[in-house]
Amino acid sequence: MAGQRRQPRSRPETLARRRDIVDAAVEIFGSKGFTGGTLQEIADQVGMTHAGILHHFGSKHALLLEVLTHRDETDVADLEEQHIPDGMPLFRHLVRTAFINAHRAGIVQAYVVLSAESVTDDHPGRDFFQKRYESLRGEIAHAFAVVCAERGIDEPETIGYASAAILAVMDGLQVQWLLDPSAVDLGRATEFAIEAIVDSVLSPAPSPLAE
Amino acid sequence: MAGQRRQPRSRPETLARRRDIVDAAVEIFGSKGFTGGTLQEIADQVGMTHAGILHHFGSKHALLLEVLTHRDETDVADLEEQHIPDGMPLFRHLVRTAFINAHRAGIVQAYVVLSAESVTDDHPGRDFFQKRYESLRGEIAHAFAVVCAERGIDEPETIGYASAAILAVMDGLQVQWLLDPSAVDLGRATEFAIEAIVDSVLSPAPSPLAE
DNA sequence: GTTAACTTACGTTCTAGTAAGTAACTTTGC
């Protein structure tokens, strides 16, 4: 049903060149945003003209989608990798990812900038991020369900809030960390927050905010 | 010491016009970002030419800073309002703000987009957001200190992580909520997360992630 | 000898900013 499968694309040199371009695009879009970054800058970084990039990807829009979906090799969240951890190991994995990300400012910045930019009207990445968050929330919620089952407790309705909140802290801490790395310890702060949220789902405490 | 205080600016009609422009800028920058939004669009919305806007603010850059610093009237975080709540009331205030924000998508979007965009290189809003987060973290940390003192407990070192984390969840949940309002209950999710974090500072539990 | 991987060159559109002009309102001199 899809038009034409491209077998010609399979030439190894060409594939490597495309990878170079995507890598450069991650860096440029990460440091300038999608709207602010230009094909020219990306082209300069891989040593060709901007028309050469359009030859490979057709449009800036298409290049962005390639950047977003083919981040596999240099993954940020690593959730969709070979074997997705589940249950408690998932939460440990998320914390570990935060510690690793503290040494990968480039990719982190690309995701922070592009995900927030995607909420703007008609942004080409909007659909991608909407589905990504939905899927990630689902995986985290599932991990909560597994953990609850393991401990023989009913799944509290807070699981939905907690799943969104975990992703939210991770993203939000990245913004603060990017703005001032010396002010925020990305790994430890993420660890603290995830522990707090997980604990609050498993052993609900009376609200400390109640008057 | 400052050059010349402008008394002419105090003309009420002019001030109102400037407010109109700033309001329009919030909407445009919120829906398209700073880089993506144009003076033309802002001008259209207030019914003048883009040169008219430059007459008032001098440059697009300066208009952005005005948008960021003069959000006072339609405040998002409301922290710097008349009397800053402190101690436990601050946390309640933050939760209340989240519930209110759920009905103010426009301004929320402006802040989400601009704060994330500000991490890009040489962004004119970078300095603003860096200082803003620093100041907000400080206020939240102070509230924690007050609460600890009230209960006669030592301030745990987790206060720093918790302060950053609270701001982070608020921001991160806004992103997810803007992408899909039906999937995230902004108010309740924020409430849950803040309660979890506050509780975790006041009554530290053994890490649920420990193997 | 066809296809892929480019480059050069061009077109169109759009951008922020500037310069100069104009109408209206304020202030000042008297």
Added chain:
DNA sequence: GCAAAGTTACTTACTAGAACGTAAGTTAAC
């Protein structure tokens, strides 16, 4: 109280540059 002078709030018109995209040509691989 009123006219001259100055200031403000714009507009129109322009500049200079950059952006993405396209079309056509060129070299090299298979």
